[in-house]
């Protein structure tokens with residue numbers, strides 16, 4: 526707990542000293558106010574208002590950063606709590622508190638020097654790939670020091686891995702990562718950085734940077750001074766938006782600048798099955814357990830129970846067949862839908878003979894409807910290869 530607070534304060538100090546960008550601004554504003562003493566009070570007042578506005582703006586940024594840090598802090602507390610539970614289960618008879626302390630200091634020493642825990646928060650909305658500002662920024666003017674983590678209004682974000690259009694990211698030539706972000710096991714990697722200019726996505730081959738993936742799915746970057754002005758490192762708004770798309774959504778963009786989650790069109794489900802019974806049936810069999818499954822697209826047929834369950838509402842077509850083999854006996858197979866006997870396959874032969882029969886049925890079914898075949902009476906013949914006692918069906922049209 527204490528350690529986290531110290532870390533947060535350390536980051537906070539780095540922020541408020543404004544290593545990035547604004548320290549120069551502060552000085553120049555102060556100088557301006559000093560040199561205004563001989564001007565009209567109205568002009569001085571206006572300058573003071575402007576300065577207040579700037580401070581307010583800065584305050585907002587700091588509040589956002591504070592919010593981000595609070596979230597990170599909460600998340601790491603949660604992870605620690607989870608780990609502790611796991612450990613308690615595994616260790617018997619050790620003093621828990623001692624173990625915990627030991628573990629923590631051990632982890633702490635490993636953390637020391639790990640950029641995943643020592644970085645500066647870089648939360649500047651103008652760096653987003655979808656912003657165009659009048660005032661162009663140049664990262665060559667920044668004294669880069671150590672590692673940075675990109676945020677967009679308090680939300681973790683990463684650099685783009687593709688060419689960014691000109692004049693985005695608050696600069697003329699946006700800098701993007703010419704290579705994939707690393708996996709966690711790769712540790713720290715070096716990546717080329719490209720600046721887009723005049724139809725050339727890599728017109729500026731800027732100084733390479735270092736990147737690391739951290740636990741918790743974020744990246745830290747060791748930025749360096751770009752080779753010239755106006756170049757600035759980008760924050761890919763797409764990673765923010767697309768990361769929030771749900772499972773039935775995809776991320777869409779016409780211009781590769783603005784992105785949004787779109788719900789996938791529900792394409793008609795494909796449901797088909799064809800199964801057979803590889804033996805003989807005599808007398809009453811309440812539900813034929815067709816054990817040979819040849820087709821089961823959509824997995825709606827259950828081999829164990831012999832039941833087909835409609836996974837969606839729609840129009841279904843079924844067929845079922847048998848090979849009756851007996852003299853003087855009726856052989857009846859019924860198709861049963863939701864407990865109702867709806868179609869029969871009937872044979873009645875008087876001479877010792879055998880005859881095949883096939884019946885079909887088409888119906889509307891609600892989702893969850895249950896369909897199976899019952900052998901009501903008589904004798905049916907099949908062997909493993911004959912495909913004479915069969916059952917099958919298809920979803921023909923899905924309905925809303």
Ligand SMILES: *[C@@H]1O[C@H](CO)[C@@H](O)[C@H](O)[C@H]1NC(C)=O
Pocket residue numbers: 653655656657762766783
């Ligand atoms: C950029 O994208 C973010 C996230 O979708 C959005 O909130 C913001 O308004 C966009 N900015 C511009 C200038 O379109």
